Every structure is written in C-alpha cells, then in structure tokens.
Amino acid sequence: MKKPFEDLDFESVRKKAYAIRHNYFDDMDKHLLNFENSLSKKGINVLWIKDKKSMLESLGTLAGSLNARRLSFDTSLPLESFFANKAEVVPIDKAENTSDDIDLLVVEADFGICDKGAVVFLDKRSASCFNKMKNLAVIVNIDQMIANMQDLSFFISLKYLSKESKMPHDVKIIQNTMQYVFPSHLSYLSDQVISQEQMNVTVILYLNEIEDIISSELLKESLYCIHCGRCLEVCPVASANDNLSPIQLVKMNSLDKYNQSQHLFSHTTLCGACECVCPVNIPLLKLMLSEMQVSNMVVKYSRSKQLYNLFSKRSKLNKANNPFFRFFFVKRFFGKNKNLSRYFSNQNENFFNISYQPPHEDNPNELIKDSDFE
Numbered sequence: 001m002k003k004p005f006e007d008l009d010f011e012s013v014r015k016k017a018y019a020i021r022h023n024y025f026d027d028m029d030k031h032l033l034n035f036e037n038s039l040s041k042k043g044i045n046v047l048w049i050k051d052k053k054s055m056l057e058s059l060g061t062l063a064g065s066l067n068a069r070r071l072s073f074d075t076s077l078p079l080e081s082f083f084a085n086k087a088e089v090v091p092i093d094k095a096e097n098t099s100d101d102i103d104l105l106v107v108e109a110d111f112g113i114c115d116k117g118a119v120v121f122l123d124k125r126s127a128s129c130f131n132k133m134k135n136l137a138v139i140v141n142i143d144q145m146i147a148n149m150q151d152l153s154f155f156i157s158l159k160y161l162s163k164e165s166k167m168p169h170d171v172k173i174i175q176n177t178m179q180y181v182f183p184s185h186l187s188y189l190s191d192q193v194i195s196q197e198q199m200n201v202t203v204i205l206y207l208n209e210i211e212d213i214i215s216s217e218l219l220k221e222s223l224y225c226i227h228c229g230r231c232l233e234v235c236p237v238a239s240a241n242d243n244l245s246p247i248q249l250v251k252m253n254s255l256d257k258y259n260q261s262q263h264l265f266s267h268t269t270l271c272g273a274c275e276c277v278c279p280v281n282i283p284l285l286k287l288m289l290s291e292m293q294v295s296n297m298v299v300k301y302s303r304s305k306q307l308y309n310l311f312s313k314r315s316k317l318n319k320a321n322n323p324f325f326r327f328f329f330v331k332r333f334f335g336k337n338k339n340l341s342r343y344f345s346n347q348n349e350n351f352f353n354i355s356y357q358p359p360h361e362d363n364p365n366e367l368i369k370d371s372d373f374e
Contacts, residue, residue, distance in 0.1 A: 014280065016154075017154070017155070017158055017279055018281035020147070020151055020154075020155075021224035022221075024114075025220055025223065028142070028145075031147050032145070035113075035114040037117075038114075038115075038116065038117025039117045039203055042175075042176055043198075044201045044202070045202040046202075047203070049207065051208070055079070055206065056082045058204070059082075059137065060082075060083075060086065062137060063103075066134075066135050068103035069087050069088060069103055070090055070101070070104075071083055071102065071105075072090045072102045072105050072126070073107075074092045074106070074108065074124055075108035077108065079106065087103075090102055092129075095126065101133070102129070103134065103135060104135045105130075105135070105136050105137070106137045107137070109138050109139065109141075111146050111155065112140040112203075112205075113148070114145055115149060119140055119203065120152065120172070121171070122159070130172070134200065135200045137202045138201065138202070138204065139204045140205055140206065141206050142205055142210075143223040155226060156168065158228060159228045160228070161228060161279055210223065213251065216254075219250070222254070222282065224280045225247045225280065226279070228279060230278060231245050231246045231247055231277065231278055231284065232245035235273065237268055238267075244267055245274075246274040247274075250288060254291060268288055270285060270289075272284075272285055
C-alpha cells in the first residue's frame with residue numbers, strides 16, 4: 001500500500017499545511033460564522049462555549065431541557081464526574097450494547113469543516129451508537145477547524161502520518177440532519193417494527209480559554225497543531241516528565257499568567273527534534289524561547305537568573321564538545337533523570353541545537369542563537 005505523501009517532499013507538505021492553517025486563523029471569525037450559519041440552516045443547534053465552567057453549565061442546561069437521565073461521553077474532557085450525581089452516566093463501551101436508550105451522547109469531533117458545516121469523527125468509540133441516540137451533543141474545538149472540505153483528506157493523512165495504521169479505520173462525517181432509528185412493538189403485530197425520527201443535534205463551538213493565545217501573532221501558531229503526537233514521540237524529555245508534549249508546554253506556559261509552574265524550563269532541552277518532525281511546520285523552538293522571555297519578565301529575578309544561567313551555557317557546550325565537560329554538566333543538572341542523562345550522553349553532534357541568552361537591552365524581543373557568539 002502506498003504511504004501518504006510518499007511522492008512528495010516532506011518540507012513541501014509542511015509548508016502547505018502551515019499555509020492552510022495560517023489562512024484559517026487569519027480569517028477565523030469569518031470561517032466560524034460561515035460554519036454556524038451553515039449548521040443553523042440545516043436545523044442544527046449551535047452553542048458558543050468559552051471555558052470548561054461554561055461547558056459544564058451549558059451541558060447541564062441542555063440535559064435538563066431534554067429531560068436526559070442517562071448520559072454517555074466520548075470526549076477527552078473530564079465531564080463525567082460533574083454529572084455523576086445528576087444523572088446516570090453510562091460508560092461508552094457499554095452504550096452500544098445497552099438495551100435502553102441513552103438520552104444524550106456527548107462526543108468530541110476531530111475536525112470541523114467550515115464551508116460545508118460538517119463535523120468529522122475519526123475512529124470514535126461511540127461511532128456505531130450515533131444512529132441509536134435521540135440526542136447528540138458534538139464538541140468542536142475552534143482550533144481544530146478546517147476552512148474547506150477539499151483539505152480534509154490532506155489533514156487526516158497528516159494526523160496519521162506517524163501511526164502504524166497510517167490511516168483511520170473509521171471516518172464519519174455529519175453534515176446534514178440525522179435520523180434516530182429505534183424499535184417499536186405494536187400490540188397487534190408479533191414482529192418488531194423499525195421506526196425513524198429526526199435526531200436532535202447540538203454543536204458546541206468550544207473556545208477553550210484561548211483568547212490570550214489568539215491575540216498574539218506568534219503564540220497563535222501553537223494552535224495550528226492537529227494533535228498528531230509526532231513531537232511527543234521524538235521528545236527526549238516527555239517520557240521522563242509526565243508525557244507533556246512540546247506543544248502542551250507552550251500552551252500551558254502561555255495560559256499560566258503568573259508563570260508559577262515553570263514547567264517550560266524543566267521539561268525541554270531545546271534540542272529541536274519536535275520542530276523537525278512537526279507536519280504543520282510549527283516553530284516550536286521560537287515559541288518556547290518567546291515564552292521563556294515572558295517568564296523572565298514575570299517571575300522573581302533570583303529564580304529567573306538561576307534558570308537562564310542553565311540555558312546560557314548551551315553555546316559554550318556546543319563549542320567545547322568535550323565529553324569530560326559534558327559529563328559533569330549532565331551530572332549536575334540532569335543527574336537524577338536517567339532518561340535525560342542517557343539522551344545527552346548519546347549526543348554525537350552539538351550538545352544543544354539552540355541557546356538562549358537574556359535579550360539585548362535595545363531590543364527586548366530579540367531571540368539570540370548560537371551563531372551570535374561565533
């Protein structure tokens with residue numbers, strides 16, 4: 001079987017993906033309004049949700065209006081616990097085989113298609129249950145929207161580029177009203193009769209508290225992520241530190257207004273592997289360095305100085321390229337982390353690909369690379 005993009009240059013694919021994502025976010029307001037209008041014309045309800053609290057409140061209101069007593073969830077969001085004492089929550093793996101109807105299924109879409117008013121599901125556990133539900137609530141993250149249907153297959157291939165299966169086994173697209181199929185027992189007939197009625201579908205456009213990210217031209221590029229997981233696969237730090245991917249680190253730091261967590265410093269080596277494999281060509285190193293600058297201005301000076309002293313040694317390490325010097329550096333800063341120690345010990349080329357120094361006084365936004373010290 002031919003592999004996706006086998007005949008194409010990967011850099012060309014990355015540039016195309018970046019351009020498509022950039023164009024969507026550049027006119028995001030227009031695309032989202034087109035999406036909403038298209039859904040409304042089809043009789044599909046649309047809700048705009050800003051944050052998790054509003055999400056829970058809106059789903060609670062929706063469940064109440066539908067008199068939904070049995071709910072099932074197929075999302076990455078931790079919603080079940082909120083409804084545990086308000087209704088019966090049926091695990092999604094049991095929903096397909098349950099004899100009674102589920103009153104409301106809440107499922108998260110992988111993509112939304114703006115020009116067609118469509119939502120796309122890839123290998124969802126609940127996919128076989130869609131036509132068994134009276135009421136369906138679909139959560140669509142606004143950063144996972146695609147402007148045109150013609151780009152859908154391109155992004156599905158990108159998303160599964162590093163997976164063994166290469167492509168999803170099941171793709172479902174909802175772009176029209178759906179029919180709910182249910183059995184009816186009539187008193188004068190012994191056989192079961194299958195009936196249909198229109199399903200009540202509500203699409204939730206979820207902003208997920210990204211207003212501050214969208215307002216920054218640089219940080220906005222972190223939203224280009226399509227959650228393929230490639231940066232996590234190649235990151236030498238992720239497996240040793242809570243499996244936080246590089247893109248997650250950037251978003252976490254940007255949403256942490258007081259910069260108290262400091263995850264960005266302890267969870268990256270700035271090796272650049274993540275940026276090399278990103279199929280959407282997100283400038284991850286530039287994003288990380290930018291967020292480090294923000295942290296430097298917000299946190300206390302003593303803490304900031306200690307962290308930046310660590311990163312400022314990178315250019316010296318690249319020039320020294322001395323195994324003896326490297327050994328003591330790794331032992332001092334990463335000695336307790338066996339995975340990272342092993343990673344650094346196995347580096348044959350430059351110890352770090354990029355370095356960070358405090359910005360020049362005349363240009364506080366300037367990023368300084370190793371070449372500046374040569």
